[in-house]
Amino acid sequence: MKIGRVLRDGPDGPVPRLVSVHPETGTVLDLAAEERRRLIDAGASPRRAVRLAAAQFPGSLTEALESGPAFREAADRVLRDADPALGIPLSEVRWLAPVDPPVLRDFNAFKNHEATAPDVWFEVPLFFKINPSTIVGPGERIVWPAGCEHLDYELELGLVIGSPARDLTPQTARTALFGVTVFDDFSARNLLRHEMEGRLGPAKGKDFSTALGPWVVTVDELDLTDLTMTAYVNGEEWSRGNSGSLVWSIEEILSYASRSEPLVPGEVIGTGTVAGGSGWELGRRLEPGDTVRLEIDGVGRLENTVGAPDPVRWQPTPRKRAGAGR
Amino acid sequence: MKIGRVLRDGPDGPVPRLVSVHPETGTVLDLAAEERRRLIDAGASPRRAVRLAAAQFPGSLTEALESGPAFREAADRVLRDADPALGIPLSEVRWLAPVDPPVLRDFNAFKNHEATAPDVWFEVPLFFKINPSTIVGPGERIVWPAGCEHLDYELELGLVIGSPARDLTPQTARTALFGVTVFDDFSARNLLRHEMEGRLGPAKGKDFSTALGPWVVTVDELDLTDLTMTAYVNGEEWSRGNSGSLVWSIEEILSYASRSEPLVPGEVIGTGTVAGGSGWELGRRLEPGDTVRLEIDGVGRLENTVGAPDPVRWQPTPRKRAGAGR
Known part of the structure; x- marks a missing residue:
């Protein structure tokens, strides 16, 4: 798995988002957005789905890794359901450093x-x-x-x-x-x-x-x-x-x-x-x-x-x- | 002003809290708890008061200082209304390092x-x-x-x-x-x-x-x-x-x-x-x-x-x- 961080626009300006990277399709998948969709398909309310997805896939890789094995398991679950070909083209991505290390x-x-x-x-x-x-x-x-x-x-x-x-x-x-x-x-x-x-x-x-x-x-x-x-x-x-x-x-x-x-x-x-x-x-x-x-x-x-x-x-x-x- | 960090018990175990320290009365004031009370007295619902107070006075001094001058202003506002003598006795305090520096x-x-x-x-x-x-x-x-x-x-x-x-x-x-x-x-x-x-x-x-x-x-x-x-x-x-x-x-x-x-x-x-x-x-x-x-x-x-x-x-x-x- 390849994990990156990108900037995406929101009502309060650009925000960092974790993505999985798919060079074979030339795309990235926004993990929180995919998780939100997955939760809604499974019956969550849109508001709760946003909250849960943001907690699972924060904009910080450090915070995500602090979840322990749950982070990788959640990312694997997202990628089982998602189609990388429908992701964001690499040419449109604004990259951040993939990590935000405390040390x-x-x-x-x-x-x-x-x-x-x-x-x-x-x-x-x-x-x-x-x-x-x-x-x-x-x-x-x-x-x-x-x-x-x-x-x-x-x-x-x-x-x-x-x-x-x-x-x-x-x-x-x-x-x-x-x-x-x-x-x-x-x-x-x-x-x-x-x-x-x-x-x-x-x-x-x-x-x-x-x-x-x-x-x-x-x-x-x-x-x-x-x-x-x-x-x-x-x-x-x-x-x-x-x-x-x-x-x-x-x-x-x-x-x-x-x-x-x-x-x-x-x-x-x-x-x-x-x-x-x-x-x-x-x-x-x-x-x-x-x-x-x-x-x-x-x-x-x-x-x-x-x-x-x-x-x-x-x-x-x-x-x-x-x-x-x- | 003297700012410290202490551990206090909650339903999920001990949590870090910012306090003002008052050696003259031998006490500390839990800033988020005081802010919650202040907001409720001013008409906030208890649930919103907890949320707002936690955002204003997080358990991390780094996060608090990232608020800019708003942090010191909020702490000054709390201390204008609060009575340090009614705070937590120093003898009961479990101290943390007062800072959690990124560098x-x-x-x-x-x-x-x-x-x-x-x-x-x-x-x-x-x-x-x-x-x-x-x-x-x-x-x-x-x-x-x-x-x-x-x-x-x-x-x-x-x-x-x-x-x-x-x-x-x-x-x-x-x-x-x-x-x-x-x-x-x-x-x-x-x-x-x-x-x-x-x-x-x-x-x-x-x-x-x-x-x-x-x-x-x-x-x-x-x-x-x-x-x-x-x-x-x-x-x-x-x-x-x-x-x-x-x-x-x-x-x-x-x-x-x-x-x-x-x-x-x-x-x-x-x-x-x-x-x-x-x-x-x-x-x-x-x-x-x-x-x-x-x-x-x-x-x-x-x-x-x-x-x-x-x-x-x-x-x-x-x-x-x-x-x-x-």
């Missing part, structure tokens, strides 16, 4: 920059966190953050958590996984280089636009150990890799992420960049106006255009060290 | 460890992010994470964002701030030391329990540049500092946090540890069962007890570097 992490689980990598990269699967308020969806413009002189993409697989979990092991880890999506971890290289000297990790170098989409594909549809991953800039192939080259497996990522810490439904975990999956590793840079398209076979294509640089509206005044005379 | 950041804005600090600490106000799923409230037990050999507290001021903002400057920054709370950034020192060598910042060393509370005090009640901050372990004073010793001001913290990136209602930003505000800086360590009480004058007291160590249920197998023969 957004990014691991470092592929082989990259090996010669200069610190020892700890080989000892545990490291990760950092990204501000989920900066997530953008398919087609949305990427912020070029203030002070950035070198914007880059990163080609990653995004893991979408379906069930609450804690202290997973590689044997149990897959139970927590709902599906995957394409994850473009846009990065401001010069900001990162500067702030990472402070040992507190990425902040302004990552927290401006993380692109996710176009939809989430459930794990039953894919072999996660063999997905071809490619990146195109203005239509030219820049990066090509495969999810099979992970140094830390998906099961190890989920186990480490959940060690003494909860995983919650709807949260998203990036694998880190596949080898060669960024401009930095190729000695190439993005420019304002460039279009970046990431593709993962069996998952989908995520395309975003880079915006104009944000002006520097305020710059901190450096402090002196006490007694350092600098 | 949790922590800055490094006090003077600490100056001799070994990297240059970048003096050039920009650095921050990292904490997993908000690990927040605990007053009285809740602190997780001792798997592999931790050195657990510590950090005495900090927590800034609670009230309004959406972006690209603030020190001149405009205060408009985004709703209030403050006590912020105990529990830290696993040995895990931090190890993972921070990887330059991706704190992860397992911070993401297990961050304590917030006991309530949020609105900024109109306080002089944020002169708050005495103290930490007690098992009743003994370990740390004492003052918010006036910030190297980066609250206005600078908010400006930097919002640079090319949104601030959203309900998010919480820690200042970082006041000088001498952790056991590490004093050469002292917490033990399982210790009680840590942080106090900020005019804000409140936040007390938590340290739990027993989590067992190591799974440990990653270190990888070899390609060709390194190690």
Whole structure:
């Protein structure tokens, strides 16, 4: 199953709606609308059918996944009765990021920059966190953050958590996984280089636009150990890799992420960049106006255009060290 | 105004409720219950009054703050009519963390460890992010994470964002701030030391329990540049500092946090540890069962007890570097 989120017009303006995606018919089905019809056909009053359908299929994938297995069961029930060919044509869809994660992490689980990598990269699967308020969806413009002189993409697989979990092991880890999506971890290289000297990790170098989409594909549809991953800039192939080259497996990522810490439904975990999956590793840079398209076979294509640089509206005044005379 | 969150019993089990806190009468007022009464007195039907009151005062402070100025206005209206002396005695209250932030950041804005600090600490106000799923409230037990050999507290001021903002400057920054709370950034020192060598910042060393509370005090009640901050372990004073010793001001913290990136209602930003505000800086360590009480004058007291160590249920197998023969 492929689940996306789209905007649809209503009396109070556009509202987010969950859809199932059907590339074979070139359509999406609005799950709440289909559920409403199904309930009315089964004898519900139109008013109650709207309420029940909205509770079953809210506009938030996180809320839907918080329903537990009931969400997938309800979606399966809708799809047994509905005809995808009668859905909304893909050409008319206004996409949102398919997920609205309460937590957004990014691991470092592929082989990259090996010669200069610190020892700890080989000892545990490291990760950092990204501000989920900066997530953008398919087609949305990427912020070029203030002070950035070198914007880059990163080609990653995004893991979408379906069930609450804690202290997973590689044997149990897959139970927590709902599906995957394409994850473009846009990065401001010069900001990162500067702030990472402070040992507190990425902040302004990552927290401006993380692109996710176009939809989430459930794990039953894919072999996660063999997905071809490619990146195109203005239509030219820049990066090509495969999810099979992970140094830390998906099961190890989920186990480490959940060690003494909860995983919650709807949260998203990036694998880190596949080898060669960024401009930095190729000695190439993005420019304002460039279009970046990431593709993962069996998952989908995520395309975003880079915006104009944000002006520097305020710059901190450096402090002196006490007694350092600098 | 002081706003907290408490658990109250209902037919479906305990539910979170927003309260105003009245230390002078030793009570809290359940804001939705008071609003319901006010609406009924003004002629609303009991059923509609419940619905309207629940919409005005949800159990989430983030949702309440998303109402904009309407939230504070509604709370002021309730408090004009209500008698705090008739509220729920503090002794009967089951506290929750007062906030449920969608984003949790922590800055490094006090003077600490100056001799070994990297240059970048003096050039920009650095921050990292904490997993908000690990927040605990007053009285809740602190997780001792798997592999931790050195657990510590950090005495900090927590800034609670009230309004959406972006690209603030020190001149405009205060408009985004709703209030403050006590912020105990529990830290696993040995895990931090190890993972921070990887330059991706704190992860397992911070993401297990961050304590917030006991309530949020609105900024109109306080002089944020002169708050005495103290930490007690098992009743003994370990740390004492003052918010006036910030190297980066609250206005600078908010400006930097919002640079090319949104601030959203309900998010919480820690200042970082006041000088001498952790056991590490004093050469002292917490033990399982210790009680840590942080106090900020005019804000409140936040007390938590340290739990027993989590067992190591799974440990990653270190990888070899390609060709390194190690």
